[in-house]
Each structure stands twice: as C-alpha cells, then as structure tokens.
Amino acid sequence: MRGPPMPKTLLALLFLPTLAHAGERWPEFRGPTADGHSDEKNLPLHWDEKTNIRWKTKIHGKGWSSPVLWGKQIWMTTAPPDGKELFAVCVDRDSGKIVHDIKVFSIAKPAFCHPFNSYASPTPAVEEGRVYVHFGSAGTACLDTASGKVLWTRQDLPCDHFRGPGSSPILFGDLLILTFDGFDENYLVALNRKDGKTVWKAERNIKPDQSDGDWRKAYSTPAIIKLQDRSLLVSPGAMTSIALDPATGKEIWRVKHGGMNAASRPIFHDGKAIFTTGYNRGKSLVAVRIDGRGEVTQSHVAWTYDRGVPTRPSPLLVGDLLFLISDQGFATCLEAKTG
Structure with a gap:
C-alpha cells in the first residue's frame, strides 16, 4: 500500500x-x-x-x-x-x-x-x-x-x-497468494491460478495487546526468496511478521516487533529480510536473519532502526546501501549489513 x-x-x-x-x-x-x-x-x-x-x-x-x-x-x-x-x-x-x-x-x-x-x-x-x-x-x-x-x-x-x-496479490508456481490483514481476520491464502480454488490457508495467529482490532490491521505485500533447498515467503503484519513455505502455507518462523499497519514489501540482503513495521509503538525498520525456525524474536533480529522510518513506502536496496523515504519526504541511506 x-x-x-x-x-x-x-x-x-x-x-x-x-x-x-x-x-x-x-x-x-x-x-x-x-x-x-x-x-x-x-x-x-x-x-x-x-x-x-x-x-x-x-x-x-x-x-x-x-x-x-x-x-x-x-x-x-x-x-x-x-x-x-x-x-x-x-x-x-x-x-x-x-x-x-x-x-x-x-x-x-x-x-x-x-x-x-x-x-x-x-x-x-x-x-x-x-x-x-x-x-x-x-x-x-x-x-x-x-x-x-x-x-x-x-x-x-x-x-x-x-x-x-x-x-x-503475488504469483508462485501454480498459486496466486493473497494477504488479508484486517480489523477481524488475519491470514494468507493461496488459490489455484487455473480455477481460483483454495489450495492452502495460513492464519497469522496474532494476539493484539489491546482489544481494539485496529491494532491487527496491515497492508503489506509478501515477498519470496529462493534458497538453496526451498523457497521462503516473508509476510510483515501488525505486531508480528511470519515466514511461510509458499508451496504449503506451513509456518517456518515468526518475529514479534510491535506496530500496526505495516505496508512495505520486504527486501532481502545477505541472508536477512528487511521490512518496516508500521505505525505507533514499535515503529521501526527490522532486519531478520531468514534461517531461523519457530519464534526468532530473541535469536534472529540482526538490527533495528527507528529514525525517519516510513510507514508506507518500501525500502530500496542498491548494492549494500538501503534507501528510505520517510512519510515527510526525507531521504535516509543506511548500510544494509548493519543498519
């Protein structure tokens, strides 16, 4: 978005x-x-x-x-x-x-x-x-x-x-993958590209720290990286982001980071997924090593950054440099390896 x-x-x-x-x-x-x-x-x-x-x-x-x-x-x-x-x-x-x-x-x-x-x-x-x-x-x-x-x-x-x-929506193999992160429902679903029938559905399973469902919303589009032996789909969401097997919808890992209305599309650099986390508490740019399993908040967050982080524009990677444009129009350049 x-x-x-x-x-x-x-x-x-x-x-x-x-x-x-x-x-x-x-x-x-x-x-x-x-x-x-x-x-x-x-x-x-x-x-x-x-x-x-x-x-x-x-x-x-x-x-x-x-x-x-x-x-x-x-x-x-x-x-x-x-x-x-x-x-x-x-x-x-x-x-x-x-x-x-x-x-x-x-x-x-x-x-x-x-x-x-x-x-x-x-x-x-x-x-x-x-x-x-x-x-x-x-x-x-x-x-x-x-x-x-x-x-x-x-x-x-x-x-x-x-x-x-x-x-x-994004395409992967024979699948059309959709993301729904709303006030009430939070899930990804893969449809057969030929006939639109559901192949898999993966619940995000987030637990908002407030009763207000506004904290569950997000607008991000997932991204897929091809690894040596598999592919990995990374999907930022409200408070928590998840990585799935895009062929089956099976969850591989999740990371908690706070924030809501995550809207950027992730990018990948040097074994890490980099994405923004949205508005309010926890607003930041997060780099997560993608080789984890299960809950990786304490073990695989490589770095975070929280000055001038955009809530909607996606970051741009050029070589080892990461470029951001804030909501107010200010440009920032970071080292992608260290943040």
Whole structure:
C-alpha cells in the first residue's frame, strides 16, 4: 500500500512511459524481482508535460494500484470513490489507447474506505494470457488478457479492512497468494491460478495487546526468496511478521516487533529480510536473519532502526546501501549489513 498519490491520470503520464521503455515485463507490485529494480538503461531522469512524455491517458475513477506490464499491455485497477463498481483497465503500451475497460464486480454495499485509500489499491499480477485483479475482500478475479473475459472470481474470502484494502496479490508456481490483514481476520491464502480454488490457508495467529482490532490491521505485500533447498515467503503484519513455505502455507518462523499497519514489501540482503513495521509503538525498520525456525524474536533480529522510518513506502536496496523515504519526504541511506 502506498500513501496518497497523484490522480490516476498522472500515474499514466509519469510512470507508464517509463515502463514502455523498461522491457517487456513488470508483472507485479515492485516489478519482476519484487524490489523496484529494472535492468534497463538510459531511462529518463526528468519529465514534465512537454519533456520525455510519449502519451497521456486519463483513467476514470480513483485507484492507487500500480500499473503492471506484459508485452504491449499495461493493466491497472480503478473504482469510483463510492466503491460500487470495480474495474480492470488495460492500456496499449505504445499508444496509450485503452484496450479493455472491464467492470469486474458490482458491490451493492461497499465497506468503508478511508479517503486516503481507494477501493482499487492492490496492484494486479499478470502473466502470459492472464491478469489477476484483487480488491481485497470485495473480490478477486482472473481475466483473459486478450479478450478481457472473466475466467473465475472469488468473493467469499472474509476480511474487514476497516480502512480499505492494500495488499497486492503475488504469483508462485501454480498459486496466486493473497494477504488479508484486517480489523477481524488475519491470514494468507493461496488459490489455484487455473480455477481460483483454495489450495492452502495460513492464519497469522496474532494476539493484539489491546482489544481494539485496529491494532491487527496491515497492508503489506509478501515477498519470496529462493534458497538453496526451498523457497521462503516473508509476510510483515501488525505486531508480528511470519515466514511461510509458499508451496504449503506451513509456518517456518515468526518475529514479534510491535506496530500496526505495516505496508512495505520486504527486501532481502545477505541472508536477512528487511521490512518496516508500521505505525505507533514499535515503529521501526527490522532486519531478520531468514534461517531461523519457530519464534526468532530473541535469536534472529540482526538490527533495528527507528529514525525517519516510513510507514508506507518500501525500502530500496542498491548494492549494500538501503534507501528510505520517510512519510515527510526525507531521504535516509543506511548500510544494509548493519543498519
């Protein structure tokens, strides 16, 4: 989840031309390596209404989802401010022409969404022939990218987001993995990409230190790292973050850190997962060694940092340097090894 961004029109204006130069695939939130990196060269460093703009397309509604790219198709989601209709929009990469504008769901009584959020904040995930759009508990759908036909939907995954949805779907093998961290429910679920049926569900099993369920909320998107003999999914959440086997949903370890509304996507460096923990008590940046088992709070926290830590923007790793942008717009650079 990101903070209040610019209108959807400007998202197309500023970011999509960059994607149009950045190779053929940007398949999910933060790109193909889940860390915001692109290998493309000679990308524009400056742009305005007259400079380095290939095209500009207005997208109706309000949506904080990032665009994803596959070949010549750019997909995003949007919704009117009242949340009664949820759309998937596809734009041609080269011309900016709208290829598909599909109403995926009609919602008779949308749940509350705070004005700083939107009903279309989760970023889609795309692969050859299919795009997966997610609107939190309001619904998840798989669409054919050529025809725009809806192939399957799910609207039976409960969660009171309380402020609106934010976590984005990710792909792993034959699975589409979703995160639900709300006022009431806190779990991850893996769906079969072909038919949308549930393969596994993993409860976060957090115990808030207050009766107020607001302390249970989070908006983070998990990240997966491939190890020598297995893969590991790391999912930040309120007060506690967990690592799972992404194939089965089995919990590998958990770490307690306090805080709520964790929203950044983890990054990995030198055997550690690095992520922010959200608002209020315990607000910090945490580096956890990923080779642990069970409860690792006392044994595997390598370092923490708590000055100017953002609550929404994800950190960026360049070599051994870690870059942060605070909610107030201040930049910080840390040594990733030591914090």
